[in-house]
Amino acid sequence: MMLHRSLAAGVGLAALATSAFAQSAPSAEEISALRAQVQALSARLEQLEAQARSQGQVQGQVQGQVQGQVQASAAPVAAGTSAATTPTATPAPTQVAARTAPAPSSVDWATGLPEWRSPDGGFSFKPRIRVTADLSTTLGSDFANRDLTTTELRGLRLGGQGRIPGGFSYWIEGDIADNSVSVANAFIAYNRKLGGRDLEVSAGQRLNDRGVEGGTAEDQLPFLERSLMVSTLGPERGAYGVGLTSKLTGSQWHASLSVTGDAISDGTTNDTVTVMGRTHWSVLKSETGFLHLGGWGFVEDLTPATTLASRNLVVASRGNDNLRLSSGTYANPKGASGFGLEFGGVHRAFWAMAEGGKRVVRTAGRDFDQDAFSLSTGFFLTGETPPLSTRTGTWSRPKVANPLGVDGYGAVEVVGRYDTADFTDSLTGGKGETWLLGVNWYPTNNTRVSAHWSAWSVDNRTGVFAGDDKGDTATVRVQTAF
Template sequence: MILLRTGCGLLALAIATPSLAQTPDAAELARLVQAQAAQIATLQARLDRLEGQQAAAAAAPVPAPAAQAAPTQVAQATPEQRRTVPFAPQLAPPGPAERNVAQAIAARENPSGVTTEWGSGLPVFHSADGVYTFKPRGRILADVSSSFGSKSDGRNLTTTGMRALRLGLEGGVGTHFFYQMEADFSENEVDVVTAFMGWRNRISPGLEYDVRAGHLFNDRGFEGSTGSDSTPFLERTTVATAIIPQRGFYGIGIMPRLFWKTGHASLTVTGDRVDGTQTVSDGRTFLARAHWNPIKTDNAVLHLGAWGFDESLSPAATTLTRNTVIGGRFNGALRVSTGPLLGGKGTTGYGLELGGYRGPLWIMAEAGRRDAQLDGGRPDFTSKAWSVSGGFFITGDLPPYNPRLGAFGQPKVKRPTFDGGPGAIELTARYEDLNQTDLLTGGSGWAATVGVNWYLNSFTRLQLNGIHWYTNNRTGDYTGGDSGETLSARVAVTF
């Protein structure tokens, strides 16, 4: 068909053009034959490409050029999770001439040369030269919680809530500059969370650093440094939620970090978190953490960690009152409270971490202390918390421990349900304790939790927690000893 159309075209061209109707000399004839051959090759390559698209899509992915597949820390997927395909598939016929024609056609249809690398649910975009990367990101964590057994009916609640509803982006320029920003909508209003720019580089083989500046998430404790989408339980331990700067988990500032083969260290200097107050000075927080893996093999890790912070409060934020989650985030009546506490000057806290994993079994113990300074000659007060957590993957998967950061990350599910496997199934248990009773209005409490996590793949999970809790508050609507149970469940997707 192609040859017939081409022959007709040449005949029409010869009739319409007197100069071509004449008998051409040898040079002219060679030029015509060469032009015709190029046209036939172009049309044949285009036809082959159209007929082969479906087969090419079903075939194994063609690796991207080295410049496009350069290693980047934007994508956190494993090689098994990645799939790199150009936006416009390019077929490469054996002949050099046909290869050049096919590449020319692809260049016209995809002049930018942008490629996409599929990781945890969403693509990472790469520029043709590999310099620029960009990735949308987000998380959806939907919870339901029911508490019962309390002596106070006001605590026996069934509620729903969005633990996180985030949208954001991350990217980089070259191998050194990177950025990230996320906003959360879980309380039906916009809350800026992570938002920073950074620079990373290698000092020597096995020794690297990065420096981030902006609205930063704390590097504080094992679960305190773990994102809400990666915690093995629906809520972090009392060490992470009570032994914390008054400003919370975020602050605007700078954080240099140093990484080596068996650990990392960080130093953070921040003011307050994102707000609209510029009429008084911000608070100031110094925070440092380090972790070390003296044992680190393919299926075993020993984790040691230590951290501490010192915080000077802003004149506009001297309230030290705290109501700490003990039996579920979405029951506002179920808290361990300090009672009303005004006139704070600052806080100091520190903690220790010890744990690790061997094969599918992991365990982690944390302990921390927070001292709060009050003005007016009043006595200071102390909060103490500790916890022991553990888990076991009955499907044989390894715990999602991140040795670079000394925290939990997204798991690497060996047999995802979307590929016909069982996913990864984890059984968990935890005991945690919080004591603030050296303050006259301070309360205490503890909780024992058992749970099960079903990871459908590396970014989708179902979680179920059963919690038996006890509180003894000295002020508020629910004073004295009280105990009960909370059953909570979560559906989570991180991308």
């Protein structure tokens, strides 16, 4: 802008000098009129520059128009005509309309589904879709009713997310699974910068921020099911809770704190109250990888009149409801607390992670320990970088280097995991473990085909399938998610 002002002033002074040479004794009125004209042209320049910035016009066009007006105004003065009577050039109506017409709203297809944005970028909306189908078979159990082959629509999730002017955003999803409909994420958030970091405060229901696996959406996990460790150490209300959550995120770390009640319910009983926090730090970050360190913990206040229902944890496949690990029941609970630690990292196409911890259930009679941990690893045969975020400490979808097509065949990942859970501190609690080996094929960023095999052992102390048992489960999954 200073350059343009200098240009206008220079042109005006040049006109003044020309007039001075053309007329050896210019009158005071002519000089005063010319100065007034230059000031008016400077104001006009500022107006044109503002219009050019809003409509993306090239500054050179503005300069040309202003220079033309200055020269047209200076010419009559040089010829002895009063500058005060010089007419000012006016843009054609079509030019004004072109500069002031609002830009059309944009649609971005970069993620596979359309994201609509308003012309000023303040509003946006993007649909969310997930379809997951499983085929599972179990062999080798001592119980014939456990050796099942099942097909299952593991999940059909529909929803949307977007932004609202003022720093607000929203997210809502409904999930159709096991012949029932439930609400998953449903919250509104406020986002702003705080000391150069990203601060988010949300109200509503959202997934727990509890460890790498526990804080990752199911469709983005390297495995088909969350580990026994995640299911064992979670709060009584489950993976979701309604309340307030705050997150502060840097380039290589994050910290979160939430205060929530139960997940969306019918409102016929008192809610439990859970306070949960987590932090992680991605250290030694370089072009080839980083080291992940993290930890989390929670405290929950349980309603005294409640008897904690036995948890029936998924073992190997959700499609086989007869293959579960039972935690046993706990009468007269007072509260519970839990904690977990995370240690792992990424190096080129390889990743590894260890997670473990303890949950303590406090009852009127005594305290009961529940222990669990998992060791997991993976390697991209096609060279992709494992999508473990250094900002959030959770998994995302891999970015496929060569999507399926004329010149590509997608990404291929080999994964493995060992996980175990122990509820035997209670007389009715069981224990179990699994060894898993799997292959994930990602034809594109939004599609996935997986084949996983698990060798499991389960020892339940109560129920129809009580006693020590072991076997194998193979599962094939086809998924698309946006």
